Amino acid sequence: xxxxxxxxxxxxxxxxxxxxxxxxxxxxxxxxxxxxxxxxxxxxxxxxxxxxxxxxxxxxxxxxxxxxxxxxxxxxxxxxxxxxxxxxxxxxxxxxxxxxxxxxxxxxxxxxxxxxxxxxxxxxxxxxxxxxxxxxxxxxxxxxxxxxxxxxxxxxxxxxxxxxxxxxxxxxxxxxxxxxxxxxxxxxxxxxxxxxxxxxxxxxxxxxxxxxxxxxxxxxxxxxxxxxxxxxxxxxxxxxxxxxxxxxxxxxxxxxxxxxxxxxxxxxxxxxxxxxxxxxxxxxxxxxxxxxxxxxxxxxxxxxxxxxxxxxxxxxxxxxxxxxxxxxxxxxxxxxxxxxxxxxxxxxxxxxxxxxxxxxxxxxxxxxxxxxxxxxxxxxxxxxxxxxxxxxxxxx
Amino acid sequence: xxxxxxxxxxxxxxxxxxxxxxxxxxxxxxxxxxxxxxxxxxxxxxxxxxxxxxxxxxxxxxxxxxxxxxxxxxxxxxxxxxxxxxxxxxxxxxxxxxxxxxxxxxxxxxxxxxxxxxxxxxxxxxxxxxxxxxxxxxxxxxxxxxxxxxxxxxxxxxxxxxxxxxxxxxxxxxxxxxxxxxxxxxxxxxxxxxxxxxxxxxxxxxxxxxxxxxxxxxxxxxxxxxxxxxxxxxxxxxxxxxxxxxxxxxxxxxxxxxxxxxxxxx
Ligand SMILES: Nc1ncnc2c1ncn2[C@@H]1O[C@H](COP(=O)(O)OP(=O)(O)OP(=O)(O)O)[C@@H](O)[C@H]1O
Ligand SMILES: [Mg+2]
Numbered sequence: 269x270x271x272x273x274x275x276x277x278x279x280x281x282x283x284x285x286x287x288x289x290x291x292x293x294x295x296x297x298x299x300x301x302x303x304x305x306x307x308x309x310x311x312x313x314x315x316x317x318x319x320x321x322x323x324x325x326x327x328x329x330x331x332x333x334x335x336x337x338x339x340x341x342x343x344x345x346x347x348x349x350x351x352x353x354x355x356x357x358x359x360x361x362x363x364x365x366x367x368x369x370x371x372x373x374x375x376x377x378x379x380x381x382x383x384x385x386x387x388x389x390x391x392x393x394x395x396x397x398x399x400x401x402x403x404x405x406x407x408x409x410x411x412x413x414x415x416x417x418x419x420x421x422x423x424x425x426x427x428x429x430x431x432x433x434x435x436x437x438x439x440x441x442x443x444x445x446x447x448x449x450x451x452x453x454x455x456x457x458x459x460x461x462x463x464x465x466x467x468x469x470x471x472x473x474x475x476x477x478x479x480x481x482x483x484x485x486x487x488x489x490x491x492x493x494x495x496x497x498x499x500x501x502x503x504x505x506x507x508x509x510x511x512x513x514x515x516x517x518x519x520x521x522x523x524x525x526x527x528x529x530x531x532x533x534x535x536x537x538x539x540x541x542x543x544x545x546x547x548x549x550x551x552x553x554x555x556x557x558x559x560x561x562x563x564x565x566x567x568x569x570x571x572x573x574x575x576x577x578x579x580x581x582x583x584x585x586x587x588x589x590x591x592x593x594x595x596x597x598x599x600x601x602x603x604x605x606x607x608x609x610x611x612x613x614x615x616x617x618x619x620x621x622x623x624x625x626x627x628x629x630x631x632x633x634x635x636x637x638x639x640x641x642x643x644x645x646x647x648x649x650x651x652x653x654x655x656x657x658x659x660x661x662x663x664x
Numbered sequence: 665x666x667x668x669x670x671x672x673x674x675x676x677x678x679x680x681x682x683x684x685x686x687x688x689x690x691x692x693x694x695x696x697x698x699x700x701x702x703x704x705x706x707x708x709x710x711x712x713x714x715x716x717x718x719x720x721x722x723x724x725x726x727x728x729x730x731x732x733x734x735x736x737x738x739x740x741x742x743x744x745x746x747x748x749x750x751x752x753x754x755x756x757x758x759x760x761x762x763x764x765x766x767x768x769x770x771x772x773x774x775x776x777x778x779x780x781x782x783x784x785x786x787x788x789x790x791x792x793x794x795x796x797x798x799x800x801x802x803x804x805x806x807x808x809x810x811x812x813x814x815x816x817x818x819x820x821x822x823x824x825x826x827x828x829x830x831x832x833x834x835x836x837x838x839x840x841x842x843x844x845x846x847x848x849x850x851x852x853x854x855x856x857x858x859x860x861x862x863x864x865x866x867x868x869x870x871x872x873x874x875x876x877x878x879x880x881x882x883x884x885x886x887x888x889x890x891x892x893x894x895x896x897x898x899x900x901x902x903x904x905x906x907x908x909x910x911x912x913x914x915x916x917x918x919x920x921x922x923x924x925x926x927x928x929x930x
Contacts, residue, residue: 270796270798273793273798277793280782284781572777573779575777576777576778576779576790577790577794578738578762578765579736579738579765579771579777580765580766580771580790580791580794580838581762581763581765581766581767581791581794581795581842582762582794583758583759583762583763583794584758584759584762585759586794656739657738657739658733658738658739661738661773661777
């Protein structure tokens with residue numbers, strides 16, 4: 269008897285018990301759909317973050333106060349003894365070759381008001397090179413100039429969401445805006461960049477670093493961004509920056525290159541995705557146990573059938589393959605439906621969370637569900653194939 | 665009712681020139697139920713000649729079915745050996761036994777043992793499936809077998825859409841579809857009314873006429889007398905082995921009403 273024949277017998281048996289087959293498959297369907305969906309979310313988020321880090325511009329490195337080398341990443345329980353000031357950024361700029369650009373960064377919260385419209389936002393402040401370094405595209409207006417940085421002018425550039433909220437259907441350039449109680453003039457607005465998990469850039473406002481310090485009442489800066497002129501020089505520039513900072517800060521500062529940052533995020537998110545897949549995999553395992561359970565019931569229900577088949581000449585292999593194929597069909601069909609449902613779910617979720625159905629997730633889920641069918645189908649099938657023909661025929 | 669003397673009356677003396685198709689040598693079967701030992705068979709020697717129609721008779725519990733299952737290779741003896749067409753089968757692996765059952769032996773059971781939810785045709789095809797016969801050839805042979813038992817018009821029916829007699833004929837078609845050398849029938853008429861029973865016996869006699877060895881297990885003397893030889897068994901032992909002097913031919917009993925009407929008319 270060939271495999272095709274086994275398939276026909278198996279499918280006929282499944283067809284004879286449609287409701288039961290469907291319920292058995294449900295376990296696998298849910299498991300596979302969960303794997304696909306969770307991995308899709310994981311991959312989607314990972315892509316999004318990778319994209320937004322790369323979208324910052326190229327050849328960048330970020331200098332933070334505090335030693336991150338011995339523990340965690342940014343925000344990971346590091347005690348910072350001394351923050352950078354503008355003088356530190358100036359020092360770096362002076363000592364580095366002028367082909368490389370240095371931008372001091374200040375970030376902080378702010379409340380915006382225009383007429384009776386208000387909103388909360390984040391200030392991202394730098395110097396006149398900010399737009400070059402972060403490759404900003406202006407939808408209108410301009411960036412701030414060196415003179416405005418020196419004078420700490422109250423000029424502001426707004427993100428697209430801020431513009432839509434505060435100046436709906438209007439040209440904001442030249443308009444007045446209150447930032448945390450101070451009057452600012454809008455000199456430009458930025459093209460929409462789309463939602464991002466690293467912080468919604470469309471929801472930010474940009475201003476000279478000196479202005480921001482005054483507004484936030486601080487002389488510190490959050491970080492220093494350095495842009496090497498070419499990608500080849502990133503490592504060399506990093507070493508230079510380190511040697512410039514060391515006399516004043518010792519080990520209490522860290523330079524992250526963009527690649528490092530990217531690698532870090534990818535490692536964290538990759539682990540997260542695997543964990544999600546693992547959790548979903550457990551439900552697939554439960555689905556597999558469901559298949560085994562039903563196959564065991566099916567074998568004992570059909571003991572007489574097995575006896576009849578053996579009496580007319582079925583060999584161990586014939587019975588075994590019939591039941592294994594039944595189990596595998598359940599799990600594979602369930603797997604296929606699960607993949608379809610998972611992909612559909614991912615498409616729907618796309619509205620709220622970035623999702624990406626990857627080939628490897630589909631392949632993995634499919635392979636895993638087939639393996640579940642084989643693994644949990646073999647034992648019942650083995651039991652069936654080992655039945656003694658006469659015992660099986662006598663079975664009531 | 666007609667009867668006729670059988671020409672080959674000297675059966676228990678061996679198989680004359682005919683070959684022995686099946687032989688049981690000192691077969692015993694013992695079941696252990698906890699402390700109790702049940703001796704279903706206690707040393708049975710039996711040889712069945714090619715082309716013979718034989719009945720195994722005995723009271724309930726005498727070991728008839730047990731013997732049939734052992735010579736049909738469905739069960740293994742506790743002691744002794746079984747030889748099928750010169751081949752000692754006691755040491756064979758389960759898969760080899762399955763192959764011998766498939767090619768050489770056909771079974772007919774009292775309770776039909778058809779696959780429910782499976783058409784008559786598919787039931788008859790079943791042994792061919794395991795014999796590796798596929799496609800149109802398989803369907804053709806199954807159809808032929810159903811025609812031989814007079815069920816050409818019922819091939820698409822499910823067992824529960826057939827009468828008991830028809831189901832038993834499907835079972836016979838299944839038994840003969842692989843052209844076995846021997847058909848074993850355990851109480852083939854046990855669940856049937858007398859007319860259906862006669863029909864079944866007629867088919868078995870026809871098969872036998874075509875050279876197939878037929879073994880019938882029964883406790884009914886009349887059924888037994890359709891064969892050429894009756895082996896009586898009691899408490900797991902053969903107690904008598906007789907040739908049937910006046911054999912009943914089912915074909916001539918088929919329309920007893922007509923016969924009787926004629927008889928009255930004369
Ligand atoms: N699986 C079994 N376990 C234990 N004892 C068994 C088993 N099968 C048969 N026996 C015993 O073996 C003896 C012979 O049984 P068997 O079925 O061969 O009788 P039989 O002649 O076919 O009877 P009947 O005419 O009622 O069918 C009986 O005493 C029965 O109880
Ligand atoms: Mg019996």
